[in-house]
Amino acid sequence: MYPHAPFGQPRYVAPPKPGIVPLRPLVLGEILDGAFQTVRRNPAAMLGAGVIAQALGSVVSALAQTGAVAGWSPAPWLEGIRPSEAAALGLGIAGVGVLLMLVSVVMSVVVQGAMAVPVARSLLNRKTGFRQMWSLSRSRMGALLGLAGLLVLGTAAVVALSVLATVSLVAAMDRAAAGALVLLFVSLMVVLVWVAIRFLVAPAAIVVEEIGAFAGLRRSWQLTRGNWWRLLGISLVVSLLVGVLSQIVLLPVKLLGNAIGFTVFSQGGQGETQTVTIAVAVVSAVVSALIAAVGFAFQTSTVALVYLDLRMRKDGLDLSLMRQLETGSDPDGVPGRAPAAIHGDTSLWQRPPYGPPPVRG
Numbered sequence: 147m148y149p150h151a152p153f154g155q156p157r158y159v160a161p162p163k164p165g166i167v168p169l170r171p172l173v174l175g176e177i178l179d180g181a182f183q184t185v186r187r188n189p190a191a192m193l194g195a196g197v198i199a200q201a202l203g204s205v206v207s208a209l210a211q212t213g214a215v216a217g218w219s220p221a222p223w224l225e226g227i228r229p230s231e232a233a234a235l236g237l238g239i240a241g242v243g244v245l246l247m248l249v250s251v252v253m254s255v256v257v258q259g260a261m262a263v264p265v266a267r268s269l270l271n272r273k274t275g276f277r278q279m280w281s282l283s284r285s286r287m288g289a290l291l292g293l294a295g296l297l298v299l300g301t302a303a304v305v306a307l308s309v310l311a312t313v314s315l316v317a318a319m320d321r322a323a324a325g326a327l328v329l330l331f332v333s334l335m336v337v338l339v340w341v342a343i344r345f346l347v348a349p350a351a352i353v354v355e356e357i358g359a360f361a362g363l364r365r366s367w368q369l370t371r372g373n374w375w376r377l378l379g380i381s382l383v384v385s386l387l388v389g390v391l392s393q394i395v396l397l398p399v400k401l402l403g404n405a406i407g408f409t410v411f412s413q414g415g416q417g418e419t420q421t422v423t424i425a426v427a428v429v430s431a432v433v434s435a436l437i438a439a440v441g442f443a444f445q446t447s448t449v450a451l452v453y454l455d456l457r458m459r460k461d462g463l464d465l466s467l468m469r470q471l472e473t474g475s476d477p478d479g480v481p482g483r484a485p486a487a488i489h490g491d492t493s494l495w496q497r498p499p500y501g502p503p504p505v506r507g
Contacts, residue, residue, distance in 0.1 A: 161464065164471055165271040169464040172455040174380060178387075180268075181447035185440070188264040191279040192447065196439030199257040248298055255294035258446050259286060259349035265450035266354055266481050270471055282480055289352045292359035297345070301338070308334050343377050344370050347453035354453070354482050369456040377452060384448050388441040399433050457482065 161170040166187070167180040185192045260283040264274035274282075311330055345366050352362035370377060406426055457463035463482055470481060 162468065162471065164269070166268045167451065169269070169458075169467050169471070171459045171464070172451065174383065177380065177448055177451045177455065178384070180451050181444050184265050184268045184447045184451075185443050187268060188274050190276045191264045191274050192261060192443040193439055194276045195257045195261050195279065196443035196446075197435070199254050199442050200435055200438045251298055252291065252294040255297065255349055256287065256290045258449065259283060259290040259293075259353040261443070261446045262350035262353050262450040262453065263480055265447050266454065269454065269467060270481050272477065272481075283353045286353045286356065289357070289359045289362065290349060293348055293352060293362055296359055296363070300341075304334065304338065339378070340374070343374055343381065346370060346377060346381070346449060347456065350450045350453040354480055356483060369453070369460060373456065380448065380452060384445055388445055392437050392441055395437055396430075396434060399430055454482065
């Protein structure tokens with residue numbers, strides 16, 4: 147900022163920062179800091195939603211850990227069954243696994259969309275409670291469920307085609323077929339990552355802009371055009387950061403649990419050792435679930451901020467937010483939901499103190 151305007155030029159005025167980030171296109175550091183500030187300022191909404199999103203996986207993980215620690219094994223029960231029964235059991239377990247995965251994906255998409263509300267409101271320093279977050283996003287639940295269904299169906303179709311191609315290549319297995327199989331697998335991964343980045347901000351767009359599932363996919367495709375490598379880099383940095391910090395926090399918990407188990411084992415009997423080991427496993431699972439919830443809240447906040455940043459770059463959302471900040475309008479709503487913000491209304495620059503009031507016909 148210049149204290150005096152040099153050579154008669156207008157003085158530079160920094161964009162306002164009423165909330166978690168400045169109202170202008172953002173850089174990586176501001177996105178990360180804004181995500182952390184969002185979780186810190188709205189703990190009930192962000193962490194509560196994170197716990198919901200991670201609940202299913204955490205419960206399954208806790209049950210598996212407890213069973214493994216307790217020494218439960220299905221081997222004695224499986225010894226007397228026939229091969230047809232074992233095959234049916236395997237298909238049933240696989241079906242349950244697929245069902246749990248689908249439910250987890252649906253919950254993740256719905257929660258990601260709802261969590262865009264606290265992030266958007268934090269831009270103007272408006273706190274959001276857990277109930278208010280769901281109230282402001284309730285009307286978009288159907289669209290979010292539709293989006294989750296489309297993503298699941300699309301991924302299943304790609305995987306099914308890949309399986310069919312793999313079976314065909316394996317049937318004619320030779321050196322050329324092996325090379326084609328590796329190329330197919332690599333191509334599949336590339337395509338899935340590319341599509342995932344292009345549809346990254348669809349849940350946030352559906353909730354903030356109040357649009358449908360197909361419109362949300364088109365909107366995400368439009369906003370991410372020309373930003374694929376940047377969004378991939380942000381996603382990788384955030385994932386690496388969350389993974390490393392999660393392991394740093396979990397490591398002392400695991401070491402403490404192992405120390406307690408060793409102490410009890412050396413001084414107590416078999417029953418006491420098993421009880422303490424199960425208790426340590428349950429506590430570790432709970433701590434892991436809480437850490438996963440915090441990590442999910444942070445990652446979702448970064449995605450929502452990326453969405454808002456893209457709208458600032460392409461729609462002039464920052465100008466509309468400045469106008470909303472200036473007027474104080476819709477204090478209980480979602481910033482960026484107004485039609486003017488969606489279409490990038492830049493009339494702010496024609497209003498005081500930037501210029502004369504607009505002439506409205």
